[in-house]
Amino acid sequence: MNLAAATNENLASISNTLIYSSMAVYTLAFLAHIAEWVFGSRSKVGRTAAALTAPKAAAEAPKVQVREAGGTTVLERPKVVTRSAAGSRDVPDGPGAHGGTEQGDMYGRIAVSLTVLAALIQIGGVVTRALSVMRAPWGNMYEFSITFSAVAVTAYLVFLALGKNVRWMGLILVTTVLLDLGIATKWLYTASDQLVPALDSYWLWIHVSTAIFCGAVFYLGAVGTALYLFRDSYESKLAAGGKPGTFASSVLERLPSAASLDKFSYRINAAIFPLWTFTIIAGAIWAGDAWGRYWGWDPKEVWSFVTWVAYACYLHARATAGWKGRKAAYLALFAFGCFLWNYYGVNIFISGKHSYAGV
Amino acid sequence: MSKTDTSPDTASEDLGAAGSQLSTAPKEEPANLPSLGVIGWVRWFWRQLTSMRVALILLFLLSLGAIPGSLVPQNSVDELKVEQFKMAHETLTPIYEKLQLFDVYSSVWFSAIYILLFISLIGCIVPRTWQFVGQLRGRPPGAPKRLNRLPAYTTWRTEADPEDVREAALGLLKSRRFRSHIEGDAVAAEKGYAREAGNLLFHIALIVMLVAFAVGVLFKSEGGKLVVEGDGGFANVLPQYDDFQSGPLFDNNNLERFSFQLDEFEDDYERSGPGTGTARTFKAHVTYSEGVDGPAKKKAIEVNSPLEVGDSTVYLIAHGYAPVVTVKDARGKVVFSGAVPLLPIDANITSTGAIKIPDGYRNKAGEKEQLGFNAFFVPTFAGHGKGDMLSQFPAPDFPVLALSAYHGSLGIDSGLPQNVYQLDTTKMKEFKGKDGKLLKQRLLPGETMQLSGGQGSITYEKELREWASFQIKQQPGNIYALAGAIAAVLGLVGSLFIQRRRVWVRAVRGEDGVTVVEMAGLGRSESAKVPEELGDLAAVLHAQAPAAPEPEAPEDPTESEAVPAEGAEK
Numbered sequence A: 001m002n003l004a005a006a007t008n009e010n011l012a013s014i015s016n017t018l019i020y021s022s023m024a025v026y027t028l029a030f031l032a033h034i035a036e037w038v039f040g041s042r043s044k045v046g047r048t049a050a051a052l053t054a055p056k057a058a059a060e061a062p063k064v065q066v067r068e069a070g071g072t073t074v075l076e077r078p079k080v081v082t083r084s085a086a087g088s089r090d091v092p093d094g095p096g097a098h099g100g101t102e103q104g105d106m107y108g109r110i111a112v113s114l115t116v117l118a119a120l121i122q123i124g125g126v127v128t129r130a131l132s133v134m135r136a137p138w139g140n141m142y143e144f145s146i147t148f149s150a151v152a153v154t155a156y157l158v159f160l161a162l163g164k165n166v167r168w169m170g171l172i173l174v175t176t177v178l179l180d181l182g183i184a185t186k187w188l189y190t191a192s193d194q195l196v197p198a199l200d201s202y203w204l205w206i207h208v209s210t211a212i213f214c215g216a217v218f219y220l221g222a223v224g225t226a227l228y229l230f231r232d233s234y235e236s237k238l239a240a241g242g243k244p245g246t247f248a249s250s251v252l253e254r255l256p257s258a259a260s261l262d263k264f265s266y267r268i269n270a271a272i273f274p275l276w277t278f279t280i281i282a283g284a285i286w287a288g289d290a291w292g293r294y295w296g297w298d299p300k301e302v303w304s305f306v307t308w309v310a311y312a313c314y315l316h317a318r319a320t321a322g323w324k325g326r327k328a329a330y331l332a333l334f335a336f337g338c339f340l341w342n343y344y345g346v347n348i349f350i351s352g353k354h355s356y357a358g359v
Numbered sequence B: 001m002s003k004t005d006t007s008p009d010t011a012s013e014d015l016g017a018a019g020s021q022l023s024t025a026p027k028e029e030p031a032n033l034p035s036l037g038v039i040g041w042v043r044w045f046w047r048q049l050t051s052m053r054v055a056l057i058l059l060f061l062l063s064l065g066a067i068p069g070s071l072v073p074q075n076s077v078d079e080l081k082v083e084q085f086k087m088a089h090e091t092l093t094p095i096y097e098k099l100q101l102f103d104v105y106s107s108v109w110f111s112a113i114y115i116l117l118f119i120s121l122i123g124c125i126v127p128r129t130w131q132f133v134g135q136l137r138g139r140p141p142g143a144p145k146r147l148n149r150l151p152a153y154t155t156w157r158t159e160a161d162p163e164d165v166r167e168a169a170l171g172l173l174k175s176r177r178f179r180s181h182i183e184g185d186a187v188a189a190e191k192g193y194a195r196e197a198g199n200l201l202f203h204i205a206l207i208v209m210l211v212a213f214a215v216g217v218l219f220k221s222e223g224g225k226l227v228v229e230g231d232g233g234f235a236n237v238l239p240q241y242d243d244f245q246s247g248p249l250f251d252n253n254n255l256e257r258f259s260f261q262l263d264e265f266e267d268d269y270e271r272s273g274p275g276t277g278t279a280r281t282f283k284a285h286v287t288y289s290e291g292v293d294g295p296a297k298k299k300a301i302e303v304n305s306p307l308e309v310g311d312s313t314v315y316l317i318a319h320g321y322a323p324v325v326t327v328k329d330a331r332g333k334v335v336f337s338g339a340v341p342l343l344p345i346d347a348n349i350t351s352t353g354a355i356k357i358p359d360g361y362r363n364k365a366g367e368k369e370q371l372g373f374n375a376f377f378v379p380t381f382a383g384h385g386k387g388d389m390l391s392q393f394p395a396p397d398f399p400v401l402a403l404s405a406y407h408g409s410l411g412i413d414s415g416l417p418q419n420v421y422q423l424d425t426t427k428m429k430e431f432k433g434k435d436g437k438l439l440k441q442r443l444l445p446g447e448t449m450q451l452s453g454g455q456g457s458i459t460y461e462k463e464l465r466e467w468a469s470f471q472i473k474q475q476p477g478n479i480y481a482l483a484g485a486i487a488a489v490l491g492l493v494g495s496l497f498i499q500r501r502r503v504w505v506r507a508v509r510g511e512d513g514v515t516v517v518e519m520a521g522l523g524r525s526e527s528a529k530v531p532e533e534l535g536d537l538a539a540v541l542h543a544q545a546p547a548a549p550e551p552e553a554p555e556d557p558t559e560s561e562a563v564p565a566e567g568a569e570k
């Protein structure tokens, strides 16, 4: 074994250590989020259904200064009043997992800080893995999985940094990241290695990186959609005068309103759909170069197509009377289910041209 | 029932013309059954087919319909697997065959779904395009009576003249690239037509792609050729192919003229680590010339880098070894000398095949006979007495050729096509070894096997050649499919990221002589951008028409809106 190979093995084992360390930190973040939810449940803030019918706040208007002869008067800039379209529920967003409690909020902030730390460690793990093989770290399912969750967490943290209201998904996200890393290290682990010639192409960078990115961000959208379904039935129950169970109301009342969740998922799905389209096209071009045909109904291609059509269905559904709201949401979940199946199911249970070295 | 939709459909009911035509999506009509005879029925059917609801259902069916093809083996992907499946599932097979589940993507039902979908698409796009052209020609609709019922609204009072305010607003909106005009006491403006244009472009691009695929299937040709290093090579004419398929409209004269030969096949394998034996490099170094006898050019064809000549593309598909053998007859005359390509049967390139000598051989008695050898080749032999005859590594580290010999008739004169890699021994006799059994021998490079009884010999030469097999493909329309795909992505981006929205500015002199300015915005879907943009516009306009001092009873628009207007609750 030569020297270079030895350093590579060193890097590979550093990568493994980093991935395990990030799991430890994610576990702490998980506990902090649990604490956030627990403390938040003690709050009585916004507990009443009355809060659900509060008017929507007007868009904040900054002040403008107008210079007049003789002096400066501060004049109000005209305020813009927003109003929901007729027929929609006018429900404010919940306070978030901390339920407005200070302690809950503190734990939530701790959880986010820990998530940042864990994400940095995990990204370190992905990068050292890439360095250990001197190629893009996407040659097998273990590598897909660790990159996948790293991207999902990064996207979530970027949303947070941009001031978007996404902290409500923190607990679910951290839980699934732990699950993903657990599955990756326990069942999918493959020692670091070079690529088979068919994967050795610059299209790997283009096609696989966009595919992983699409999947990770679609996942955030799917979390929003699933919570939308819960929150929506909670809201309609309240609107109909029913009384949801205590657990449901304690958890669901702290989430953003169904309309906000729906908008969040729609924006994500709509923004990622063109990129997903591009991913499939890039894959087809690559297949044309590598296998001599750009489309051959290989299982992986079939499921990419099914996923794409399902998302197209969802976008159509939103423009079709009678298919908005819950029905469209089910379509969105079906579409994401297809994506997941394409990723795990097809690789593991169905053999095709996309089977790689070591799963 | 949930009611969280944020569409303007409902809003447009009380907005009249102002909210109309913000998109060209077809109106949903109730599926009332017609009572107007055949024409009525046809029109009814057409309306249904081109409605959004049916498009949605067809799309959903298309995605469901594609699924079985990934679960049941497909003829188009792997015929061998289909055969295996049929043998293993005797009861299912006839049912699957009836349902065309082995050919999902060319089945009647799958084709029906996408053909209906594309008829629907065309039937949908043509009227939408006209409608859109009409909208581009027309002007944004005038302001609705009550601007304060729109999703975003603002108002203030100013001393400026109403005309001046309107002119200022018109200038402002025009400078922000709104299409705007003054109608009555208000300015009407609209922006974001690119959304609709993008949407139409996307749907048209889908049609372009489908047509390109269809052209590709109808006119394509595709065939395979195995070429041995240093051998004659390949010229792109029909008789040279090992196998050939073409689409129904393909014309043989359209085969691109070119030829190539394989100079060297370069391969390289991982020698250590967990991936030992996995391939690292495959390169077919070829010399090719375009046209009947163009200048010779060099190129290395790799898995991800095919050779392209005109419309044709040459892909590297597989490779293997072709041991060189020399066969002599009983008199010592060389009757065959050359490389014999053998087919790999495992990842370490354990290979099998047949060596056939149809002509030239005479046995000891001087009679013409045909010879046949079963050949088994391992590039890296495990060593004598160690396990079976399977290769340990794909590179030729310790090559061994095992042969068994037959004579008689190869059966190739019967006219039936024969597999060149398999020996049909039904009309052949075994050469016997010393033990009285079939004559077999393992040869190292340079060694010779004597055919028993002085009937001749076969030598495994030291030279080892490799072969590569290529797929030569000609598929017109690819460039259109690619152009369609790019247009589809661009159209989607336009359609999903651009908001189409309207802004109205009304300025009228109130009873007290002070001008009241009202501004309102409406988007296709309720978005935070519409009020934001309205706020920006209002700020600029406000600077030109500053607010007048408030009268005694200040009117706060926020408060007046706190009471939900009628119709807000469902």
Ligand code: HEM
Residues within 6 Å of the ligand: A311, A312, A315, A316, A318, A319, B023, B024, B025, B026, B050, B051, B052, B055, B059, B117, B118, B120, B121, B122, B124, B125, B199, B203, B206, B492, B495, B496
């Ligand atoms: C091959 C099948 C089709 C696919 C893959 C497809 C895909 C899409 C996608 C992805 C969108 C979202 C873009 C956007 O929201 O602006 C969309 C929008 C739209 N599609 Fe299709 N479509 C198909 C067929 C059809 C057909 C047959 C119709 C006619 C009934 C149609 C009418 C529309 C309309 C009106 C919109 C715009 C909706 C809106 O304004 O929000 N599409 N389509």
